[in-house]
Structure formats: C-alpha cells, structure tokens
C-alpha cells in the first residue's frame with residue numbers, strides 16, 4: 001500500500017531563497033520542454049529527452065535536474081492524455097477540451113518539483129535533508145515531523161519526493177511503500193453512516209459531531225458573502241486563505257474521526273462497513289441538498305481515510321449498497337419514507353422500533369456488511 005508522508009521544511013532565509021530560485025528555474029525549464037512537446041507532438045520521456053536535454057544543459061541545469069524536468073513534463077502529458085481519454089475534460093469538441101488541447105501544458109513558477117535519492121538525502125535522526133538547488137547543494141536543511149512519521153520514513157520511504165511551496169511554507173512529500181497487513185477474520189461488523197450534522201455515526205451508537213467543522217464552514221460562508229461583494233485583491237486573498245484553513249481543518253477532523261473508528265474496530269475485532277459512495281453518484285435520488293453534499297470531497301476523504309487506516313491495521317472493510325439505509329427499519333427491515341418523522345428521528349410504522357435516525361442507518365449498513373461479507377467469503 002502506498003502512503004505519503006508530508007514534512008515541513010524549516011529553511012533559513014538564504015536556503016529558502018535557493019529553493020525558490022530552484023523551483024522557478026526548473027519550472028521555466030519545464031515550460032520550455034512543454035512547448036517543445038506541444039509543437040513536435042513528442043511526449044514520451046525517452047523521445048522528449050532527445051529533443052530537449054541538450055538545451056536544458058545549455059541553460060545551466062544539472063544532468064539529474066534536467067532529467068527530472070523532462071520526466072515531470074512527460075508525466076504531465078501522460079496524465080492529461082489519460083484525463084482526455086476518460087472524458088474528464090468533456091467530449092471531443094467540447095469548449096473546455098478544445099481550450100486544453102490547443103496549448104502546451106503550463107507550469108506555475110512554484111509548481112512542485114520531484115527529487116530522487118541522488119538529489120535529496122535524508123538525515124532522519126538529525127531531522128535534516130541535503131538537497132540539490134541551482135545555488136549548489138544545501139546541507140542540513142531542517143524539517144519537522146512526528147516520531148511516527150520519522151519511523152515510517154526510516155522503514156518504508158521509496159523513490160521520489162516532491163518539493164512543494166504552499167502559502168509561503170515549504171514541504172517535502174515523500175512516498176512510502178508499506179507492506180499489506182493480512183486482514184483479520186472479522187467478528188461482526190460496525191456500520192458507519194456519514195452525514196452532515198453528525199459527520200460519522202456508528203452502529204454502536206457513537207456519534208462524531210460535525211459541530212465545530214460546521215461552525216467554521218458557516219462563518220466562512222458568511223464572510224464569503226460579504227467579501228465577494230467587494231471584489232478587491234485583498235478580499236480575494238483573504239478568501240483563498242480562509243478556504244485553505246477550512247480545508248485543513250476538515251482534513252484534520254477526518255483523520256481524528258477515522259482513527260477513532262478504526263481503533264474501536266481493532267479493539268473489538270470487528271470489521272467496518274461503509275456506504276459505497278461511488279454508487280451514490282450514479283443513483284438518481286439526489287433531490288435532498290444533503291445528498292448533494294455527500295459528493296463533496298470531504299465525505300470521500302473520510303471514507304478513504306477509514307479505508308486506508310483499516311487496511312494498515314488489518315481490519316476488514318466492506319462497501320455496501322447505500323440505497324434506503326435511512327428509510328429502512330434496522331429491526332424488522334420495513335422500508336417506508338414515513339419511518340422518518342423528522343431529520344433526526346426514526347420510528348418504524350410497521351413494528352414501532354424507534355432510534356436516532358443516523359444510528360438506525362448505521363445498523364442497516366452493519367447488517368448489509370455482515371451479509372455481503374458472508375456472500376463474498378462463502379467459499
């Protein structure tokens with residue numbers, strides 16, 4: 001399983017200047033290679049190197065940096081082609097697609113730059129790296145990380161790391177290849193219902209409230225309304241900053257919730273049943289605004305976090321059909337819209353079973369998990 005570890009660099013002002021100059025230079029070079037790729041139609045790394053390597057060397061780029069720049073451009077074109085093929089940019093002839101196809105891929109001056117072990121070495125105990133820049137090799141650039149991250153880097157870091165500049169802060173994003181943990185045969189399943197008021201509710205009745213996250217979102221929505229009327233540059237900057245803070249807060253909230261759910265499953269020897277949200281998108285029942293929000297990246301991210309934390313712990317995960325989990329009675333199976341007298345409540349019109357609506361839904365997800373697991377592991 002692939003995981004990424006992000007560490008924050010703490011460069012001195014001189015080191016930061018050298019890193020900044022390096023990103024600028026590499027991305028200028030990438031722009032040059034990209035224009036060549038576009039005009040010649042050559043986008044494979046090997047062929048692209050023949051066309052552009054000498055020019056990059058002439059610009060003063062080192063051999064390894066030149067190769068990385070060429071690889072970065074080749075990768076970008078491969079991703080673009082895959083996106084075009086998958087129809088992510090519209091059908092052939094769509095305005096957006098024509099716009100993208102009609103010009104070379106552009107690299108922002110501060111776009112991320114990949115580094116391999118020859119250009120970047122890690123001194124994990126000292127928490128420093130030595131990194132190639134256009135101003136020569138920088139030694140002892142400090143970084144911060146948790147002990148857990150350091151152990152992960154020491155044991156499992158493989159291949160390239162990306163140098164990233166984001167909101168004036170420097171990061172290295174390293175890829176780790178972690179061996180799969182064998183899945184423990186589950187002793188029952190915990191169902192997890194994802195929602196707005198309660199971000200996650202388990203069939204055991206644990207509700208992870210979205211109160212603080214929703215408060216932040218609400219505050220930002222109001223601020224957005226006020227600032228959007230202004231349309232000044234500083235208002236736009238503030239909005240962008242707020243959006244990022246909100247996103248970071250949501251990511252952190254999702255990590256905390258996912259961890260709590262997986263730890264509980266590990267402790268009780270249960271598996272975890274989640275709604276198959278991919279399925280929801282293809283369904284037509286999207287009238288409720290809450291369903292629309294289910295599409296948002298935050299829900300997919302929470303599902304993804306639970307999924308990988310569970311895999312890492314050897315906890316079984318199963319994705320179940322999400323249809324009618326909120327309208328079905330988890331005691332007798334009766335499906336009826338009228339089972340939901342209000343947003344929070346569930347009361348079965350057939351057997352009289354009453355429960356918090358999210359807990360009832362989570363119980364349905366849990367029993368579907370048990371049934372699906374039995375079917376898929378029958379042999």
Ligand SMILES: [Zn+2]
Nearest residue numbers: 329332348351
């Ligand atoms: Zn019932």
